[in-house]
Amino acid sequence: MKVDFGGAGDILFEQVGRAGIVTLSRPASLNAINHGMVSALARALSAWEADTAIERVIIRGEGRAFSAGGDILDVYRAGLEGEASPDFFADEYRLNAAIARFPKPYIALIDGIVMGGGVGVSFHGSHRVMTENAVFAMPEVGIGFFPDVGGSHLLSRLPGELGMYLALTGNRIRRGDACAAGLATHSVDAGNLSALTEALCETDNVDGTLSLFAVAPEPELNEGIRHAIARHFSFESLTEILDSLSGDQDDWAHQTLATIEKRSPTSLCVAFRQVRAGAMLEMDECMTMEFRILNRMLAGHDFYEGIRAVLVEKGSTPRWQPETLGEISEEYINSYFAPLPEGELKL
Template structure:
């Protein structure tokens, strides 16, 4: 089946399933514009096909998807920003969230950023013991997009706010405990699960038979600390809470040190975005994220973050403004202001 994805993404009709495989393992299956447009077309075709009962998304290699292919964003910084790439990606995220058939993501390895957008809005999010989830965007001067404002606010114990503001990775046990994952399985069972899904098209009955309960990796005392610190009513209050505890609490000190390396602008935007998302629909979240995206592409920190982390690999980004105290409320408001051309869904 060819939907225009070339050798970057493969589509198959196997039994009662439409099977999607990300095939850029050498690039950790980072999403390109071509992959996004092809997946959108495939989902339309699978939804119309009465013989397809379930859609399955999986990947080749050691990563499910490490995110979007953002080097093209950096390369376009002096010309026309790739707004269309993000617009199509956000439409796809919203499409998956409202998809009319079961949508099963088999996640084995790293899943971050754009990879989260094509997996965690589906009905079944299935993680193996090799899975690692993260939304690390504040570390590159960006924000947890691809529906992060819809996905993260609903996690219990302010866990979503913690993930958004730190960018920290979690494994499959924490993903299952928090509600990010719906099922956890053994990596060795993936082929058998795929065969069964294709044969009977009923993901719940199949996954129930392969489900392996995963213990959460984060201990109770740390979960309580996350809930206490990250439920504070403002970003400044979260920082102050961590500062008060940092002298005697290793978790607070370590978390505070992590946050202080992130873009001050991104932290402010992410805090407001995740707070707002709690009461917004997926569609409203995507429109909000598109507003933020347009302002990020016109700013400094996103390009600086890509330069430091990806181009110069591990250098220290020079954020502007450089500190949380220098970020004023009006500048944050501007990220959320209406656009002349809003995202159409």
């Protein structure tokens, strides 16, 4: 039975058996999350939380991606005209927090790319199911932004400093590494997703049903690289991490350092601080912190420069300001985390 919570066809809702099913339905845009989709999903979760006929929620993507991120080009255009608004992000962050506290099983079936805003509507739920096609990344430092949508909560809790590595590089991982880190709770083969979805709509036992379909993938990163990540990214300052990578003669360390050095210096400093801070914060506190950062990013330079270089004039080299880490003071980074004079995010 189809249900209408809005979203202008970009996000679809239906009730099947005991489940509310959400389908991200913008395949031509890799299911990029827009404001209408955020509002519609928030309405659906509010209604389904109170509906005793809905015992669980399943979210999936149409086409070859789960969701490649947030639809931020409108934010970019508004910013160029001096009219940047945090409203989309405020509603998105409220949704991320609502998913984290949702009292019923929330099962994300992740087949294909999942990044940025797509992570926000999937990985805060109780069950994160990845297929062999799934690719996870938080690549925001490459566009002068930061790992938001709850990235400070999610990444800070990954073992072996994997979260800090992902935040500072923006690199991708697949299901084997995601399962090993607890980022994904289950792995299934893509060919079984339809049968799994049908079973999840009828079963008395969500965990048992997922276990029946689950496979056990091997981590893609070898043991040596996992140890290197844990060693290099464990330091208590960004400078120490970079010095550690620089002092290692291994090719992997050199490549990783080269990747980081292409990122926005401001974004790197903010991402390092937020991941370290996030480990000590609850989800709602993380969203409050991220909204503070977001407002400063919208008022800055690198976010718009990164989108111009990466998404608008694809393939050009961004010109970051400040250009180097040495130009960035502690006071400057502190300003990104300071309370908002105009009021904090209301959750």
